[in-house]
């Protein structure tokens with residue numbers, strides 16, 4: 001039997017129905033605008049203006065300075081972010097004046113302290129102004145504005161709003177100029193789309209560098225024209241033996257440009273003289289014994305080395321670096337240099353001292369893991385610290401020769417370390433890194449021997465021995481990447497775990513809206529979306545096959561578990577009529593499964609369904625979201641899947657169906673054979689009844705032009721029938737039709753919906769069927 005053993009608290013459905021566990025329905029009023037203090041990374045200075053709120057109007061424009069295409073591009077980026085959820089047009093315009101409404105992005109007038117990457121954000125009741133000295137500053141200010149809008153702004157479908165921002169001023173600029181993330185695309189290859197998505201995700205936390213680990217023993221991931229087999233052979237596999245892959249130069253350039261549009265610089269790394277098996281497997285001459293080793297798909301390190309004594313080694317390195325530099329607008333070429341365990345110390349120095357000048361000659365700056373400190377300095381060199389202690393001889397040597405330091409201490413900043421022993425992905429060699437561990441250190445003081453002035457910034461590397469897909473990347477990076485982003489951006493004085501964890505918790509609904517698969521660390525008080533209208537799963541009024549499980553981390557103290565294929569819960573008092581979305585808080589340690597949203601019964605009409613994956617353990621919650629179709633009646637949640645499914649904590653119905661002008665059926669301007677029936681439960685107090693086959697109602701002022709859907713509120717105690725939507729006359733063009741079943745009695749309403757074809761002219765509704773048909777209360781064109 002696959003059921004996991006857990007502590008359970010049994011509460012019968014009868015007890016649930018009797019009100020021991022009730023439906024929690026918070027007031028419908030919308031939440032107040034978010035505090036200016038809610039932003040991650042924490043801004044340098046925040047002055048709230050009490051009582052002032054800006055509400056984004058539907059007609060707002062985004063104004064950018066004339067003559068700066070880069071600033072206008074930031075305006076377009078912001079518009080692209082805000083349009084889908086607001087549904088507003090948000091045209092981006094240019095101006096040389098001082099705007100008085102809407103959102104203004106200006107390259108003048110910012111507080112001088114903002115420097116080259118900072119911004120000043122002013123929110124008044126009339127407008128939002130972001131001022132900066134550079135487009136990069138405007139971009140970072142736009143990311144702050146995003147976080148000041150309600151979390152629903154991150155949804156990609158129209159949300160209700162209102163889009164309010166609290167009044168006040170933020171003046172903000174980074175602590176460090178290097179704020180990085182690293183992705184190992186060598187151990188497992190990630191295609192262009194995955195990397196772009198990661199760029200989108202990290203750019204919202206003001207990360208300005210993405211380091212790509214492009215080569216290692218398991219894979220070479222970039223085309224080099226002078227050495228084509230690097231990609232075609234060296235890129236042909238990955239850890240575990242999968243297909244691997246590589247970037248063409250055009251794809252790589254696309255990534256560089258996509259990053260640049262987000263004010264992110266790509267730092268390419270070709271790791272040498274170790275971590276080179278993929279190159280050596282591609283070309284026999286790169287081996288001292290002139291024999292190519294087989295491709296490698298394991299996860300050991302330190303076994304390969306370029307042949308330091310051979311001239312071809314240097315031809316190879318120089319040609320590779322030359323082609324790489326040509327693809328790299330950014331200042332750095334990363335030479336790796338870590339774990340050269342198969343290269344003697346003397347050879348290591350010989351090799352590095354010979355190849356570093358190639359980088360200098362290409363007009364680039366050397367970056368390397370901190371072991372490069374063993375070799376001579378090269379101008380501007382950056383040593384990336386990845387150790388786990390508070391002092392390191394190689395790093396100190398690098399610094400004393402003049403290197404600057406990027407901090408990636410593996411026991412704090414490595415995103416590939418597990419959070420806890422239960423984390424399904426990741427490694428543990430540098431320790432377990434829960435969110436607080438990732439957050440609670442100061443890059444300036446971690447290494448007492450390194451002066452604060454030598455620290456250039458912070459980078460969060462994600463090695464991919466165990467990471468195979470986007471969802472894995474997201475799970476390891478969120479929430480630790482935003483934590484490390486705050487170390488890199490915010491002044492130490494603005495940083496505090498207790499305020500951070502609350503701000504971080506408020507990011508959860510944003511990640512849910514963005515479909516980011518994140519780890520719901522129990523250290524963080526997650527804000528669970530939406531703030532209102534949450535219904536506890538254990539408040540069901542009918543069920544089949546489930547049990548209530550006590551869980552201190554669950555909303556309301558319980559979750560519903562022991563679900564198996566076909567089990568369900570029903571809610572007599574919960575009706576999805578008028579709602580468009582569904583969000584549930586779920587967890588799974590098993591196979592996950594599918595959650596179906598139905599009405600009427602566990603086999604009633606299906607309004608939507610959502611897939612639940614393994615969330616890393618039962619009680620380890622995540623939110624899943626789906627849109628739902630029109631329907632009404634008691635809500636049923638049905639669980640399907642194989643093996644051990646998932647648990648459900650709580651859920652909410654979201655969105656508001658377009659309020660589309662509802663037309664009362666009794667407002668017809670012509671009719672045949674019908675009568676108006678007074679009914680206190682009908683919209684407008686009346687319904688149209690006494691319909692028989694061929695009866696109709698017509699509306700001279702109602703025109704379906706430009707509409708694509710039709711919804712009617714109907715009831716039937718008889719045979720039901722069909723409702724036809726026509727134009728011009730009762731025998732005019734048929735735009736659509738919808739079947740109505742017996743609804744359990746006349747006056748017992750349900751909504752029926754259909755799509756309609758293109759047509760225009762006065763609308764006619766025609767009733768067909770046999771026996772006693774149905775009544776119609778009202779309808780809407782959507």
Ligand code: NGO
Nearest residue numbers: 301338339369386416427463
């Ligand atoms: C080390 C090693 C990498 C591994 C990683 C795994 C560095 C700089 N070299 O970090 O090859 O992938 O650990 O955590």
